[in-house]
Amino acid sequence: MALADDIRLLxxxxxxxxxxxxxxxxxxxxxxxRAINPGQVLFREHAxxxxxxxxxxxxxxxxxxxxxxxxxxxxxxxAGTLLSELALITMVERKYTAVALxxxxxxxxxxxxxxxxxxxxxxxxxxxxxxxxxxxxxxxxAAAAMENRFQ
Numbered sequence: 001m002a003l004a005d006d007i008r009l010l011x012x013x014x015x016x017x018x019x020x021x022x023x024x025x026x027x028x029x030x031x032x033x034r035a036i037n038p039g040q041v042l043f044r045e046h047a048x049x050x051x052x053x054x055x056x057x058x059x060x061x062x063x064x065x066x067x068x069x070x071x072x073x074x075x076x077x078x079a080g081t082l083l084s085e086l087a088l089i090t091m092v093e094r095k096y097t098a099v100a101l102x103x104x105x106x107x108x109x110x111x112x113x114x115x116x117x118x119x120x121x122x123x124x125x126x127x128x129x130x131x132x133x134x135x136x137x138x139x140x141x142a143a144a145a146m147e148n149r150f151q
Contacts, residue, residue: 049087058104
């Protein structure tokens with residue numbers, strides 16, 4: 001995948017969609033490209049998440065381990081999906097195990113690279129802050145809408 005293709009892919013990811021070409025170029029240039037074979041595990045549930053992955057091509061199954069030890073398939077994701085978004089900000093655990101369902105490619109975006117973006121482009125930090133605020137407001141509204149279920 002050429003740098004221009006990576007920039008185009010990143011521009012379609014909601015977290016990066018409002019960023020300009022220089023900001024996207026920094027992420028695309030610094031991201032590590034990885035090819036993942038069918039059946040290969042990209043990451044495991046509860047493992048420390050030190051980076052996020054953008055699915056460039058292919059499909060991944062996201063699953064968790066149930067209390068009874070059985071694998072619970074949560075969903076499938078494809079190109080344009082950002083996995084472990086919160087890992088770009090802080091150390092977290094992976095919520096799922098991600099397994100490639102077919103030949104797939106990902107871009108690995110490290111927390112260090114993302115922090116460099118925020119330091120070099122304060123506007124990107126403002127966009128991120130606004131996006132986090134909007135997400136928190138939507139979550140609060142959704143929680144308020146379900147309030148009657150908990151009474």
